[in-house]
Amino acid sequence: MLEDERAVINQIERFSQEVLASKAAQIDEEAIFATYHLPAMAEMGLMGMNLPEDAGGLGLSGPALYAAVEAVAGACGSTASMLTAHFLATDSVLLGGDAALKARLLPDAAAGSALGAFALTEPQAGSNPADMTTYAVREGLGYRIKGSKCFISNAGAADFIVVYAKTDRTVGAPGVSAFIVEPKAITGVDIAPNERTMGLKGGHVFGITFDCWVPEANRLGDEGTGFRTAMKVLDNGRIEVAAQATGIAAAALNAAISYAKERKVGGHPIGDFQGLQFMLADCATELAAARALSMQAAAKRGTSSRYSTESAFAKLYATEAAWRIADRALQIHGGYGYTRDFPLERYLRDLRIFRIYEGSSEIQRTIIARGLLS
Secondary structure, three states, X not given: OOHHHHHHHHHHHHHHHHHHHHHHHHHHHHOOOHHHHHHHHHHHOHHHOOOOHHHOOOOOOHHHHHHHXXXXXXXXXXXXXXXXXXXXXXXXXXXXXXXXXXXXXXHHHHHOOOOEEEEOOEOOEOOOXXXXXXXXXXXXXXXXXXXXXXXXXXXXXXXXXXXXXXXXXXXXXXXXXXXXXXXXXXXXXXXXXXXXXOOOOOOOEEEEEEEEEEEHHHEEOOOOOHHHHHHHHHHHHHHHHHHHHHHHHHHHHHHXXXXXXXXXXXXXXXXXXXXXXXXXXXXXXXXXXXXXXXHHHHOOOOOOOOOHHHHHHHHHHHHHHHHHHHHHHHHHHHHHHHOOOOOHHHHHHHHXXXXXXOOOHHHHHHHHHHHHHO
């Protein structure tokens, strides 16, 4: 990480702890949409951290972006979820769009004046998105998009949604194309109320039904290239999920260390007991290993090298290790950890989804095995 990037990360860490962390419990308790923080995050430049400078972004390297997302997540998981969902949308435009679409969408997205959403998942096509049934057919000088998506983060407030749909329904992945849908400017986009979720309660997710028309200029790339774009985007997104996981895990570990120093039993801090020391040591070791695997993938981001296997390593290990770390941290707090007076139960609830979305742990194992056997 470059010296000027380190200075940016230090600013983001301070902002996260001073601004985001102070509101995290309330956002969770009241399920406040994390767009509450959007103006302050936009002013900091956080909404464009994943974009190059010529698109209005900060131009951070992969490792610096990882550290930034980790800092946000450690302060407020819901806010990190909203932020990284926006990154999925803008990465789609960056990787799949033509110059005109990039110029029209990315500067406003980087500035935080336009919020993005990424619509790939469907009720019957989650782990295998090539089975999607949403389709787009030619109509006049554009396309009519019909179908439905589910669990789409940010959709309720999005200015643009990247929608993946079949332009050729006779085939799987080669038939998928990507389109920009701007729900506030057109009719035929029906967004359901946000889902009631176990965790990340401020990172609202929505079901969407489409029967809308978009101009041809809103297609990202050629017909049939959408699936490849989505997979490239998810290589990035999985690193960001790993960053969210290690950010929350680090917060849980820090809370456990502080509690172990303060809580006394028989006149001694509980940190004096070897059994608890071993629990902390295991947490610290797993966190270091998760970060190392994730940084291996993050270092390849933005290069010409493919890193699907590395991003799968990162997401698989970081999300599962983070759960173990937070669970031990709650155990160290005893009964108090199970109450809402402490953040441990929120950390566990927030972490649970990371082993499911953007490719479940089982899908990550499939990606890794496929690479080994190819």
